[in-house]
Amino acid sequence: MADKDIPDTLTDILLGLRLDGVEYGRCVTHEPWAVAFPPRPEATFHFIAQGNCWMRTQSTDWMPLHAGDALLLPRSTFHVMASSPEVPSVDIDTLARKVLSENLYLVNDVGHSSSCARDAGAAAAVESAAADAEPSHILFTGTMRFNLDPLHPLLAMMPDVMRARDLQQSDPAVLSMLEAMEREVTLNRIGACGILARLADVLAASIIRAWVECACSDATGWIAAVRCPQVGRVLAAVHRQPEREWSVAELADVMGTSRSSFIEKFSSTVGETPAKYVARVKMFQARHWIAREGMRVAVVANRLGYDSEASFSRAFKRIIGHPPSEARFG
Secondary structure: OOHHHOOOHHHHHHHHOOEEEEEEEEEEEEOOOEEEEOOOOOEEEEEEEEOOEEEEEOOEEEEEEOOOOEEEEOOOOOEEEEOOOOOOOEEHHHEOOEEEEOOEEEEEEEEOOOOOEOOHHHHHHHHHHHOOOOOOEEEEEEEEEEOOOOOOHHHHOOOOOEEEOOHHHHOOHHHHHHHHHHHHHHHOOOOHHHHHHHHHHHHHHHHHHHHHHHOOOOOOOHHHHHHOHHHHHHHHHHHHOOOOOOOHHHHHHHHOOOHHHHHHHHHHHHOOOHHHHHHHHHHHHHHHHHHOOOOOHHHHHHHOOOOOHHHHHHHHHHHHOOOHHHOOOO
């Protein structure tokens, strides 16, 4: 098959990843500062607009960041952003915010020995101290929820942190998007939340694309799958039609190879057998239909090709861990 006939797997998958529930903020900081972000069910993104800083998670050491870098944490694990690793951190939820409208906020004057709690006297002191000082850092940060189940195989294959180095230079449109997001925040116009959500879609997709393009060639898991044309074709097909009763022979045909070669290639790249991956995609799609769209269990079972609601329920419980009647997002 010619290269031009190979589908853009990344585009195909990203088109299906929509975000909603966006909370968006602009943080103006004065060093020294350090902010801790607790675990959340939503994805988190950060864009370093000004100044170099650091970030660490519970499973990683301090990572140096530079102006223009962007981060996406698909599962929003605990992490700390700081002007220096030595600075004690303050929980993001203790910081004084200027709320502009629902889910839109500004955090100003973070820093100055962490005098940034919700205290009138401390806030006044910070404001006075920062009056004549230029900010050392400006960060855009936000949280949003993927339209996929948080434990969906596609998201589970992503790393805890996806870093796009110097995103501003590699993708100049990002700066325009951030400026547009800031205008929506500051002008507080009708429909700002909806526009921010769509801009966040594009921003998150840009971070994922830059991360895929810049990642090392021996990467495994999600990046290896979407960068491999053969496996990528299979992933795209499964995610386009999760309700289809995919056989190994059909998936091997999609890859364009023998059944044995297909199973070996898919399993080594993705980390599990094709049958297990397809089954998990089906059940997490079912969970989405039930929890988000309110679809009846019998309808979902029929849509996924099960002979009976009972057989579907058994498969659902085996993979998800509870019966479909209890389906919900945490």
